[in-house]
Amino acid sequence: MTTSSTGSGSGQQGASSVSLSERTAHLCAEAALFMRDHVLSLVSHDLRGPLNAIHSWAYVLERKLDANDPAAQRAIVGIRSGVDQQVKLLESIVDTTRAGTKTLALVREPFALQALFSDSVDEVRAGLARSRGVSVAFESELSTEQFNGDRERLAAALWLMLTFAVEAGANGAKVTLASGADARAWHAVVSYEPTLAAFDDASVSHLLEPFARTQARAPREAGRIAWVLALCKRVAEAHGGTFEQGEMQDGQAATLALRIPLVAA
CATH class of the missing domain: 1.20.58 (Methane Monooxygenase Hydroxylase; Chain G, domain 1)
Structure with missing residues (x-):
């Protein structure tokens, strides 16, 4: 299924934009x-x-x-x-x-997975994707599944995965977040087709630091991730899960994958 954002009154838009700006600044600082x-x-x-x-x-x-x-x-x-x-x-x-x-401390509490994913997609759409002309789609196999974990940490990881994919996209690109669960774990996979020059395109908006975007384009040793995605890896490991960045080549399909066990390690 695909989520969509709804509009609001002008007063609400002003308040939410300030809130979104502050939260985006916080997430950028955390990633850095x-x-x-x-x-x-x-x-x-x-x-x-x-x-x-x-x-x-x-x-x-x-x-x-x-x-x-x-x-x-x-x-x-x-x-x-x-x-x-x-x-x-x-x-x-x-x-x-x-x-x-x-050592990453977690604040565990039950929350709905579906809402976590849809909120993350909406946040990235409003925060960067629309200004960049990049569409963000959400495909989910979930319905009412609950998970006991640190929602804020996981939301930050999903935000960074999606933002990284948007940063790699040229105007008209598409980013997709697919979520699902099996008997052992839930997963989130971000799919995108990078245009590597988009990382350094001065004519478009950026959220990630220039150094981070430049390093993301550099060749990686086997098993290593782009440095800016370190938050995703640490949050996954703190929950007993894994984070993987697939090979990234210009114009070729690429993925970022988060997998978290349903039972805490």
């Missing part, structure tokens, strides 16, 4: 926060491998060098000291900075 911490996590992980290797090779070199050569011994001490300083820097600054989103 999780992206920052995701990047810090990658930096911490990717630097530790080379640093460990340097540390190990320093011991190998030490056994090969003349113990009576002061210059060689100072060089080895300097290498080890430099490695130790970098590791402490990662632990004291990088790891500490990202601690706020590393």
Whole structure:
């Protein structure tokens, strides 16, 4: 089925537009926060491998060098000291900075899944899609299903998935959110056909940060997601679920998929 938004009086429109603007600003800030911490996590992980290797090779070199050569011994001490300083820097600054989103607290309560999806679609339509000339459709297999989870966190993840797809769309593009459930989990899949140049098109509206949009176009290593989608991954994992970003190529069908177990892990 497909949801649609209804109009309201001019006074209500003014109030709702202010509310929508504030909420959109909040969601953008949340996406940026999780992206920052995701990047810090990658930096911490990717630097530790080379640093460990340097540390190990320093011991190998030490056994090969003349113990009576002061210059060689100072060089080895300097290498080890430099490695130790970098590791402490990662632990004291990088790891500490990202601690706020590393363990994501959830406020669980029952809510209707159908309303969650339809509200998310309406929010993205009003917040970015209409100004970009991108249509957002909603196809649902759900009716009255309930889920006990953090509705606000999940709404933020769905908003970001849809907004990312809209950001990737040129005028006239179509984004579709399909939702459903089986005996074990519910899922939400966003389908779109990206026009990669749309991420950086200065003539249209944008919500995601320029850095995030530029990085989203870059080639990704296997299993890694665009940095700006980190919030989706963390929210999914906090609920015991998964988030996947399919391969994204210009003009080719692409997907973003969220799958959440019906029973909390």
